[in-house]
Amino acid sequence: MSFGHACVDVYQGSVAALVPFFVAERAYSYAAASGIVLAASLLSSVVQPLFGALTDKWAMPWLLPVSALVGGAGVALSGVGGSYALTLAVVAVSGIGVAAYHPEAARVARVASRGSHTAMGWFSLGGNIGFATAPLLVAAVVATGGLGATPLLMVPAVAGAVLCAAAVRALRTPGSSSAATRGRDAVGRDDWPSFLRLSGAIVCRSIVFVGLSAFIALYVRERTHGGEFSGTAALFVLYLGGAVGTVAGGRLATRHSRVTVVRWSYALSVLAVAGVVLVPGPVLYLFVALTSGTLYVPFSLHVTLGQDYLPRRVGTASGVTLGLSVSVGGVASPLIGALADTTSLQLALAPLIALPAVGWLLLRPLREPAMPEATRYDLPTRAHAATGGDPRRSASTFVYRHGALPSDHTSGSGPHPATTAPGCTGEVAGGRLRE
Secondary structure, X not given: OHHXXXXXXHHHHHHHHHHHHHHHHHOXXXXXXXXXHHHHHHHHHHHHHHHHHHXXXXXXXXXXXXXXXXXXXXXXXXXXXXXXXXXXXXXXXXXXXXXXXXXXXXXXXXXXXXXXXXXXXXXXXXXXXXXXXXXXXXXXXXXXXXXHHHHHHHHHHHHHHHHHHHHHHHHOOOOOOOHHHHHHHOOOOOOHHHHHHHHHHHHHHHHHHHHHHHHHHHHHHHXXXXXXXXHHHHXXXXXXXXXXXXXXXXXXXXXXXXXXXXXXXXXXHHHHHHHHHHOOOOOHHHHHHHHHHHHHOOHHHHHHHHHHHXXXXXXXHHHHHHHXXXXXXXXXXXXXXXXXXXXXXXXXXXXXXXXXXXXXXXXOOOOOXXXXXXXXXXXXXXXXXXXXXXXXXXXXXXXXXXXXXXOOXXXXXXXXXXXXXXXXXXXXXXXXXXX
16 A cells, blocks of 8 residues: 555656746746646545545445556646646646545555554655655656656556555455445544644645645755756655655654644744745755655644544545645645745745644644544455454454554554453454454
């Protein structure tokens, strides 16, 4: 799932990476270039919660390989022809493909991770790696073959479709409950006020990250007086630092509460973004890395917090925290571009300094969500078959009390407080529940 996530998120990173080439080859203004980022984000923002709601009612694992191919096809066609309208249309199609992928992928990843924050961090890391490699992949293809070579960017989509199909097949369990049944059986109450506060903070983060993604390559070239490579390197650092931050976030969440880690990350982001906007010269790269890390430490924690604030609507929570609240930042990109056209790029990026502080204020009242008493996840077919398919004794269900069971506890034996949920007695061994 992590490698498949990397292949899909290449296309989220590719849109921003293509912006300098659209400006250079087609003489697009800042506003026109940011419109391409908006096209990838707008439809994605609208349809992503719809896909999340669908996955709350029905399991849709087939959507993962299909959405990977759709996301890749849009970006692959973006350099074909010189029409601005056509470019907007195909990039929007790519955004829809990416939107369709994330809600179901987050649900399947939570199943595969058995609730581990660290494992979910590795899943998110895959997406960060996809983001990070996008500028290098785009530069290698477009810098040598021009925008007409973008069809070569379809290769990761094909690889991602194959990996997603293999992951879904490994996790498929005959006779497993539908997504709707899991939602009805989930224990816990949806906490909408906390979820909406979390979503508002993620929107602030999204505007900062998408705004920097769209313009950091052009901004660094302007501030360091470098060439195309200096801008590509800055975008690579922005995305690569996210990979480090995501893993760090999962680790920190095993030692501190998720809400505490997220709050501190937003607070530190204010200083890091200020450094990007205000500090000149090569040291700018250091602040780009710090910004990336602080923005990405809470990334996977956003997803699990959202799912736990809405335990009965996991698909919707995933669609918003991993999709809508992330992609909606692209809506602000044209405003940044228009301001840059009339003033300067530095002045246009300056408001981004305040947004993490707004996010921190929204997060202040939040508390660690009340975990469901017991959560049921479907595990691979092999374990199900080994028990003769008995749903009561089957190792294809892993029941744990979220919060009592350490996120990295996947081995060992003996009584464990996680097994004290009502109707559930026994011990955890080898990552499975034995009655």
